[in-house]
Amino acid sequence: MKGSGVILEIRTSPHILSGHSVDTIMFNVVLALLPVTAFAVYAFGLTAFLTLAMALAACVATEHLVCRLSGKPSTVGDYSAVITGLLYGLTLPPGLPLWMTAAGGVIAVGIGKMLFGGLGYNPLNPALVGRAVLQASFPAAMTSWVPGMTAERFVTVPSSLLAWPFSQPVYDGVSGATPLAQWKFEHIASATADLALGFTSGSTGETSALLILLGGAYLIARNMMSWRVPAAIFATVAAASGVLHLVNPERYASPVFMLFSGGLMLGAVFMATDMVGSPMTRLGTVLYGVLIGLLVVVIRTWGGMPEGVMYAILLGNAVTPHFDRQIRPKVYGTRERKGAQG
């Protein structure tokens, strides 16, 4: 060591880290979303590919641009904008005009995330903020469903996709109603196997429950996702809809149908679990999941719309700060002096 010019660094403990990092967690969420994304493209073809590409581009570009405009280094490298872009794209109905997709993406990241200070500070899930704005602004376009698995899906796109901004999109052919809408308005239940595998109408990425669960299982195994949130949502939805179904099977859908239809799987596994918008304590995450599950059943059953996952999660996000404020673990050594007697 003598005279070798070694420079020792002085740092405070701990001198080791677990290896988890924001960018690695986010990157793994992207990985977990890839099978779902691939299936969306397989099921809806070119339409889904263009929608997803536009959603992704709008979200990432908005984050990059906002960072530049505010004179800060770009934060797109942490992959969180990629997740927002993918999730946002996956919740959109295929055939939605691309300009709407782009506008929603800008709103998702620009208003839903960057306006609040970027990653970690957004109270609501940005992807759902973007979708909610579209839902409120273009209710017709957001509920027009192009059927999947058509023969020519890889060569043609529906004309609505390329509609000019602010023009009335034209929907060609018969638009397939989603299983939830069919149930809500016509009381037709879809086959469970079709729901689980994804051979139904719906938003681009919401149809294949199995692939969504696969991605979720991967993240849970890597300790990058709370299993309590989806578990609590599924349990609550199953229990609440189960009770209703027992009371009147004609009017209320079966729990299996409720679990596997619509955006519940994607929302419960990939959006409600967003770390930023969910509570931090174990009890908090469970209650948050129960709240979302109840809201889903209530909105789907008695609300004006067939689907309620988006609003349920957004409301859950909004309540999260209260969960964290009210539910605080008992600090070690502050219990009443019961244990003192040994």
Add this chain to the structure above:
Amino acid sequence: MTLTARLLGFKTFRHGVHPPEWKDETSRLAIRQFPFAPVLIVPLVQHMGKPSVPEVREGQEVVRGQRLARPDGFMSVSMHAPASGVVRRIGLAPSISGRMVPAVYLEPFPGSTQEVQEGKPCPLDTATPDEIVDAVQDAGVVGLGGAAFPTHVKLRFREGEYVDTLIINGVECEPYLTTDHRVMLEQSDDLFRGVRYLLKVTGAERAIVGVEANKRDAYEHLRAGLPEDLPATVELLQVKYPQGAEKMLIAALLGREVPSGGLPLHVHALCVNVATTAEIGRLLPYGRGIQERVITITGPAVRKKGNYKIPIGTPLRFLLEEVGVDERVDRVFLGGPMMGASASSLDIPITKGTSGVVAFTGAESERTHRKVYPCIRCGYCVEACPIFLDPSRLGLLALNDEHQRMAEEHNLMDCFECGSCSFVCPSHIPLVQQFRVAKAAVRKARAVSPPLDPPKGTAS
């Protein structure tokens, strides 16, 4: 107790983290004697408390084991000569904290023998508890696990206080360190004798030696050697950091919670580290004092890794030259990687509280040079904190210097800086460092204007 622990049958505390262990490289290496450095620097404050008062003068020849300094009051201990030699100087020396502290510079004689001068023996059978407390203080015994709190102070109780369970801490939950492991394997007779002294002085009914499951050989060795008449058991604990912390170990073994701001004594428990206990068992029968201690020298930058019996006062520079260090070394710290302190100088000496020396090369250090992201509220820190604080919230408050609020509303002062929150944080927020700064600010503010109500826990 977590479900997994219950299934495995091992006890543990709630929360905590699982850092990689890195103990394999040294855990099977027997303790080896370390040579004397050309100059030994014996600081007069190696413990928490008042500095000892030197009894020797410059130029005086001393014998190994001779007392160099006497305790200054109750919160102080004796210091003994780690080698026979000449006192060259009594002056300031650098310490790990960066502060200069008074120290005795001792130049060992060439070929200094290992003979030890013996003082007044404290026989186990005849000594009274008070005599044992004095003997522990005279032997210079402090907590060898790292805290360096004078052990005899823990052994004297006030009116109405009592201990029913003596906990001997063989957890050694810090990664890399294997000193306690080797002490349990190689010094079990001293350890058991130390337990007898401690049982006698505290009046505890029983002793429990807590050992983590990654030291099964030590657990089996102790169980096999446990004397039949000793009211002691050896318990295997689940491997988890920071189980070696008193509060966590008491929760794991006894299911009791030390009150906030209080002492283990308030739940009738007393924790003593295995190496400290073995030292008591070895020194007291002969009236000797601490001259050396077992230290693990390890880390990727160290060539001759091992467990060494090192004279107190050995300068870090000599120690590293002796074991050989990779030239890519860029960080040296005393203690384990979770709570150890970076060495700011290689001229600081090994003290009684040094349990290990770990050296990293750039490759390891690189991994802690991570970009700091905003808190993403993942809740990892909330799941990790063994005290059940909310490090995330505390970290956000620290950014705004809301120190008082951190202390009053979020129990900041209960943080013992174990580092679990910083270890798991995926945003690499230096949480523990923020809490250290905040705690110092709160202590300063309280010193200037003490709160009207006494802090919780101390009133009992």
